[in-house]
Amino acid sequence: MDEVGRGALAGPVTVGVVVVDETCRTAPQGVRDSKLLQPHAREAMVPRIERWALCHAVGHASAAEIDAVGIIAALRLAGMRALADCTVRPDLVILDGNHDWLTAPEDVGLLAFAHEQDVATPPVTTMVKADLRCSSVAAASVLAKVRRDAIMVDLGAPEGEHAVYDWAGNKGYAAPEHLEALRVHGPSVWHRRSWRLPGAMGDDALVTTTDLTPVGER
Known part of the structure; x- marks a missing residue:
């Protein structure tokens, strides 16, 4: 497995x-x-x-x-x-x-x-x-x-509502364009909201990829 x-x-x-x-x-x-x-x-x-x-x-x-x-x-x-x-x-x-x-x-x-x-x-x-x-x-x-990968490509279809996150390219990982879209648009229903995501924080502080871990697993 x-x-x-x-x-x-x-x-x-x-x-x-x-x-x-x-x-x-x-x-x-x-x-x-x-x-x-x-x-x-x-x-x-x-x-x-x-x-x-x-x-x-x-x-x-x-x-x-x-x-x-x-x-x-x-x-x-x-x-x-x-x-x-x-x-x-x-x-x-x-x-x-x-x-x-x-x-x-x-x-x-x-x-x-x-x-x-x-x-x-x-x-x-x-x-x-x-x-x-x-x-x-x-x-x-x-x-x-x-x-x-097929699921993420389908969810991030160019004509769909989640196209801004470019999941077809990054498959949901912390690529720069994904992080920027999170900062601008916030998380979608398909995001892991218990994680420390840009756009889901209480302030505008810069979040690095080292911060992108589940709160319960840090």
Whole structure:
């Protein structure tokens, strides 16, 4: 599994899952280099990944849900939704990095999302740079990024009401044109309003990208 959009200012956080076993053939060529690919090349890789994997799915948690429960619980929620949509239950989940955001703390459930608790969490192992070392994690990253990018392009369509934020170009991240639009127009309904966003502050103080973290996660 891998996540996309954790550090964005707007839009969902998205988690992809790709399940493989000993019957799966060698991963599609280039999947481990997905971060170096142009968007059209990543999109072209999606059907190859879907044919290769035993099972695949993508889950999302919205900006409003991130505001309600915090980014870590929202990651867990998106991951559980991806697992729920997968027809094969994995015996083990590999997560990129060194933090297990999928397994809920023993004293905390899925907070406001009790209906998601029926999905059992498989054992989790973390692996630094797993998206470079593990083909299934890299493939999950591709699926998540392509799906989330499509959502942000659609939300930021030139003829739409949110075109000023240029989400088609920045995908909701803290690009200069996005920050400037926030300062001028303020946040939209798709922004993570619990974060310290320009245009949502009580003064006109300059906000740097180091300030753009969830209040509950600082």
